[in-house]
Structures are given as structure tokens and as C-alpha cells.
Amino acid sequence: MSSSLITGLIALVATAGVIIRPLRIPEAVWAVAGAALLVVLNLLAPADALVGVSKGIDVYLFLAGMMLLSEIGRQEGLFDWLAAIATRHSRGSASRLFLLIYAVGILVTTFLSNDATAVVLTPAVAAVARSAKAQQPLPYVLICAFIANAASFVLPISNPANLVIYGSHMPPLLQWLPRYLLPSGLSIVATYVVLRWTQRSALAQTIASDIAPPRLSVAGKTAALGIAATAIALLAASAMDMQLGLPTAVAGTLTALVVLILERKSPWPTIKGIPWGVLPLVAGLFVLVEALDKAGLMRALTVLLQDEASRSAVSTAWGAGILIAIVSNLMNNLPAALIAGSAIGSAHAPEEVTRAVLIGVNLGPNLSVTGSLATILWLTALRREGLHVSSAAFLKLGLLVMPPALLLAIGAALLTH
Secondary structure, three states: OOHHHHHHHHHHHHHHHHHHOHHHOOHHHHHHHHHHHHHHOOOOOHHHHHHHHHOOHHHHHHHHHHHHHHHHHHHOOHHHHHHHHHHHHHOOEHHHHHHHHHHHHHHHHHHHOHHHHHHHHHHHHHHHHHHOOOOOOHHHHHHHHHHHHHOOOOOHHHOHHHHHHHHHHOOOHHHHHHHHHHHHHHHHHHHHHHHHHHOOOHHHOEOOOOOOOOOOOHHHHHHHHHHHHHHHHHHHHHHOOOOOHHHHHHHHHHHHHHHHHHHOOOOHHHHHHOOOOHHHHHHHHHHHHHHHHHOOHHHHHHHHHHHHHHHOHHHHHHHHHHHHHHHHHHHOHHHHHHHHHHHHHHHOOOHHHHHHHHHHHHHHHHOOOOOOHHHHHHHHHHHHOOOOOOHHHHHHHHHHHHHHHHHHHHHHHHHOO
């Protein structure tokens, strides 16, 4: 058996472990174990493994900053407050509450990333559904899963996968918005329309309207201001064509320090509340992709992409966007984005292809629960709330929700090129 084939098998098993989590072993363990095995078997040199890890520095910093902001907001009740305000304004209408929670989900995803929507907003929405005495809470928590992907390319900061696709060539904000504002808008609207239609019978229920929102403390308001300031700083950094990882980490750290000093709290509960396992998971995936690159997979994909794009950039864009959307559900969109981003960069792919691939990486995961880290995190948060959505039920819903949003978004991206 060739070394390239063994490398591919190890990467496949490690990725499957991340998605399936046999014996409930954490996702990070599978990714790191796969990366370590490649080095132990001399299939990847230690120096090359370190190169793979170093390629993710900007992503690690970005994730760390966003997780800090999310955890501070969660601890200070900011997201519970937002969800309760939405409930109060629903005035007893289950359909209006659905729309308002969807709007909150758009805001959280756009400015705090899709992982924050899955981890932080899901428990808050579940709590609101309970306090509103909703007999069927599922439509509301489903929002958190679908909007986390549908709104994840409004801004560069909305999804760590966006950083992976473009790498060090991330378009400045003033270039990003003309490229993705219309496609993301269509994605958000299409996802809402189909999801709302599929939940129409459940939304015929009545909900309580006399719900007093929790009081937002000074620290909670400070956390909100810190998050808003971070969003503004990141938009400015993007406009100046700066990498987003370091500004995010600095802003998250400063916001957390200010809130903790105001409350005179120990930092340890905040530190313990952050899912740090995400960082070694991402690092392990970077190493796996580096190994596949050294094994020749990237070279083969690069040649194929160059050949197809030379025939028709538009046809290649459609094919690549749809294919990566499907592949994201088979191997999770983060490793799919790492592979696609490397191939796109090496092939110097046309802008049409890059746009379609980024949209596929973002929207493809709305097909199944294995599609993205955000959806996996959402499923975990859901189970903690005593709620359950089977993989088959999500797939059945995803088959209706994902394709219209994907096709509309790719079409709009190509039309606006």
C-alpha cells in the first residue's frame, strides 16, 4: 500500500471520528490523533506538521477572541436578554416570535460568527421557548442551526471558514460587500421562507405574552458595548485589508477584562466555560490537510481546477460550488474549506469559482447535522436542553431548505461578478 493511500485513509478515519464521535470521544482527540499518527508513521515530517499548524494562526486567534466575547455575553445574560426582548415583542404570536428570533440569529451570526449562534443563542432560545410556554419549541431552536449557516458569509468575520478559503488574501470589506451582500441576503430570505413554511403547523400554537425580560446588568451592557466595538474594529480592519485574528483576540480579551474588573469576578469561570477543544481540533485538521497536500492530493485538484476553469469559469463555478456543498456534509465543511482554499490558491482560480466555493462551504452544511462545526455544536447544545433532532429528521428538512438558498446565492454571486 502506497504512502499516499495510507495518508488518505488516516485522514478519512480521523475526519469520520470528528463527525461521528464514536464512544463520545471529543472531536479534537480524533483530529489530533490522526495528525500525530501521520508524524509517528513518518508519513509527514514534524517540520511539515508545524507548517500545517502555523497556517491556522489567524483562525485560532479569531476563534479565541470570538469565544471570549460569546462566553462573557452568555455569563452576563446578554443573549437571554435579547431573546426575552424578542419574546415580549411577539405579543403572543408564535409566528412573530419565529421572525424575531430569526432576526436575532442574523445579528449574532453576522457579528459574532456562526459558532457563537450555535453555542450561545441555542440555550437562550430554548429558555425563551420554555418561558413562553411553547408546546412545540423545535421551530425556534431550528432557527439557530439554519441561520448559523445561512448568514455566515454576510461579513468575513461571520464564519472562520471564510478566513480559510481566502487565507492571507481576504478581500477588504469594501470589496467583500459588493461580492457577497446580495447572495447572503438571498440566502437568508430563502432559508427563512422555506423553514417558516415547513414549520407552519407547529407555529399555529399560542404562546405566553406576559413575559418580563430579565434585567440587563451594567456588566451585561458593557459586554454588549464591547461586542459592538469589536464588530466596528473588525469592520475597520477588514476595510484596511488586515488579517482579522489578532484584532479579534485583542478585542475579546479587553472586553472580558473590563467586564470581569467591573464585576470583581475571578477569570476562571469564564476560562472554564470556553470550549477550548475547538482550537486543537482546528489545528489537527490543518495538519491533516497539509499531509494530503504533501501526498499529492492538492496537486491533482489544482490541475483539475485549472483545466475546468480554462474551459468555462462559470460552469466550473457552478460545479465547484454545488460539489463542495455536498462534500461538506460528507467530511465537514472546515476540512473541506481547507482543501478547497488550498486548491483555489494554487490554481489561481477565477474569482467566480472562489465565490461559488465559499458559498458552497457556508450553505452546504444546512443539509445535514454533520456539515459544519456550528451544526455539531448546535446539536450538543440542544441535547443539554433535553431536546432532540435526529439526523434523518434534519436531513429531511435540509433537503428542502438548503438547495434553494444555495442556488440563489451562487446565481447572484455570478450575476454580480
